[in-house]
Amino acid sequence: MEKLVIRGGKPLRGTVRVSGAKNAVLPIIVASMLGMTQSTLTEIPELADVQTVCDVIRSLGVEIKKLQKGVLEIDAAGLNATAAPYDLVRRMRASFLVMGPLLARKRKAEISLPGGCSIGARPIDLHLKAFEAMGASITLADGNIKAEVPQGLKGAQIYLDFPSVGATENVLMAAAMAEGKTILENAAEEPEIVDLATYLNSMGANIRGAGTNVIRIEGVKTLHGAAHAVIPDRIEAGTFMVGAAMTGGDVFVENALSEHLKPLIAKLKEVGATVEEEIDGIRVMGGSQRRSVDIKTLPYPGFPTDMQAQFMALTTICKGTSVVTETVFENRFMHVDEFKRMGAKIRIEGRSAVIEGVPVLRGASVSATDLRAGAALVLAGLVAEGETKVGYLYHIDRGYDNLVAKLQRLGADIVRVNMEEEN
Numbered sequence: 001m002e003k004l005v006i007r008g009g010k011p012l013r014g015t016v017r018v019s020g021a022k023n024a025v026l027p028i029i030v031a032s033m034l035g036m037t038q039s040t041l042t043e044i045p046e047l048a049d050v051q052t053v054c055d056v057i058r059s060l061g062v063e064i065k066k067l068q069k070g071v072l073e074i075d076a077a078g079l080n081a082t083a084a085p086y087d088l089v090r091r092m093r094a095s096f097l098v099m100g101p102l103l104a105r106k107r108k109a110e111i112s113l114p115g116g117c118s119i120g121a122r123p124i125d126l127h128l129k130a131f132e133a134m135g136a137s138i139t140l141a142d143g144n145i146k147a148e149v150p151q152g153l154k155g156a157q158i159y160l161d162f163p164s165v166g167a168t169e170n171v172l173m174a175a176a177m178a179e180g181k182t183i184l185e186n187a188a189e190e191p192e193i194v195d196l197a198t199y200l201n202s203m204g205a206n207i208r209g210a211g212t213n214v215i216r217i218e219g220v221k222t223l224h225g226a227a228h229a230v231i232p233d234r235i236e237a238g239t240f241m242v243g244a245a246m247t248g249g250d251v252f253v254e255n256a257l258s259e260h261l262k263p264l265i266a267k268l269k270e271v272g273a274t275v276e277e278e279i280d281g282i283r284v285m286g287g288s289q290r291r292s293v294d295i296k297t298l299p300y301p302g303f304p305t306d307m308q309a310q311f312m313a314l315t316t317i318c319k320g321t322s323v324v325t326e327t328v329f330e331n332r333f334m335h336v337d338e339f340k341r342m343g344a345k346i347r348i349e350g351r352s353a354v355i356e357g358v359p360v361l362r363g364a365s366v367s368a369t370d371l372r373a374g375a376a377l378v379l380a381g382l383v384a385e386g387e388t389k390v391g392y393l394y395h396i397d398r399g400y401d402n403l404v405a406k407l408q409r410l411g412a413d414i415v416r417v418n419m420e421e422e423n
């Protein structure tokens with residue numbers, strides 16, 4: 001098994017460039033299925049999830065060429081299948097986003113229930129209710145969802161019970177080519193939704209209001225390919241920012257957009273870090289004192305759930321008691337037990353974790369229980385006394401582009417080793 005081996009104690013210093021956003025690139029690659037001509041996408045991060053989403057849409061007849069590092073050319077003229085294979089869908093929840101484009105272009109879709117992720121049950125009822133409102137009939141058999149809309153999708157007024165990111169994206173893609181107008185209320189407002197809408201509009205769609213909680217979509221008959229550069233990854237940026245604050249370092253996170261990171265910036269300042277918002281990135285300098293701070297995750301523009309684990313890593317070494325409350329996912333505290341192995345003092349009370357800061361963490365063997373938990377354990381390893389070994393790296397590989405090389409360039413003592421070879 002491969003592991004990351006980290007020797008803590010080195011402050012992160014220097015410049016790191018943020019890659020394109022995982023949570024923007026996945027829906028954007030899927031949205032390319034709607035184009036009748038070729039799209040060129042740039043700022044594509046090197047991630048296992050990008051590979052998986054490309055495999056999913058290739059299996060449906062879409063041609064994808066990697067022109068050079070970070071650049072994909074996608075041609076969906078030959079889209080010819082309507083069933084997404086189970087072994088790919090189970091690997092990544094975002095695969096379920098192909099349902100919208102398949103219904104729009106092929107009027108039917110068959111997709112396995114997306115793979116359960118350890119952070120919560122993650123149902124897809126809001127996606128399905130929205131498709132039903134647009135005229136689709138949906139059946140579930142043998143773990144597969146079959147949706148059909150023989151007369152084509154019709155625009156509808158849809159209210160999401162929760163501002164789900166994935167459901168908003170699926171509706172945007174379906175409604176872009178539906179007949180008539182769709183009004184989506186209580187829509188998700190994340191920057192990744194805006195990026196998807198920008199791309200769809202450059203493909204010929206008519207979408208207004210993305211980034212607010214009401215999105216209006218006037219359906220068009222066809223869409224064409226377009227050129228698009230994916231936005232920077234605010235969660236990757238946030239991970240390095242927390243790393244700088246934790247290690248008492250000084251890091252310029254190039255390409256990070258401060259307008260996407262307001263809650264994190266505010267909380268880092270509360271902890272005692274200095275944060276400078278610059279035109280081409282964000283500089284974070286960690287102080288010697290770290291004060292305890294409370295956070296509560298919320299849909300955008302609230303504190304992102306995808307930064308909760310990394311921020312909790314920081315609170316483990318803040319002076320005093322911090323409370324971290326998770327409201328978006330019901331089971332996103334798997335990292336707590338791993339932090340405890342490293343000497344952190346944390347107890348869980350319902351949806352909150354109460355963290356009593358300790359002066360030092362100790363290196364230990366720990367497991368990445370999910371993507372952000374993995375990143376959080378790496379951050380903990382950077383400040384721990386002695387050696388930390390982080391296993392189950394496939395979680396981290398899903399969503400961080402060259403994490404080890406980027407950390408090494410910032411001065412971290414971190415290597416990736418194959419433990420079997422070592423023995």
Ligand SMILES: CC(=O)N[C@H]1[C@@H](OP(=O)(O)OP(=O)(O)OC[C@H]2O[C@@H](n3ccc(=O)[nH]c3=O)[C@H](O)[C@@H]2O)O[C@H](CO)[C@@H](O)[C@@H]1O
Binds near residue numbers: 093094126128330
């Ligand atoms: C690929 C991608 O972009 N992933 C992000 C996306 O996931 P994802 O799109 O899956 O997240 P959602 O916003 O849909 O989920 C938020 C909450 O709504 C619930 N829910 C969602 C859909 C549904 O039909 N029914 C339902 O109950 C979920 O179980 C969860 O508790 O947004 C999450 C919330 O910001 C992030 O953590 C993920 O990194």
Ligand SMILES: C=C(OP(=O)(O)O)C(=O)O
Binds near residue numbers: 022094372
């Ligand atoms: C939960 C995450 O991703 P996904 O929705 O792809 O599982 C994440 O990026 O932290």
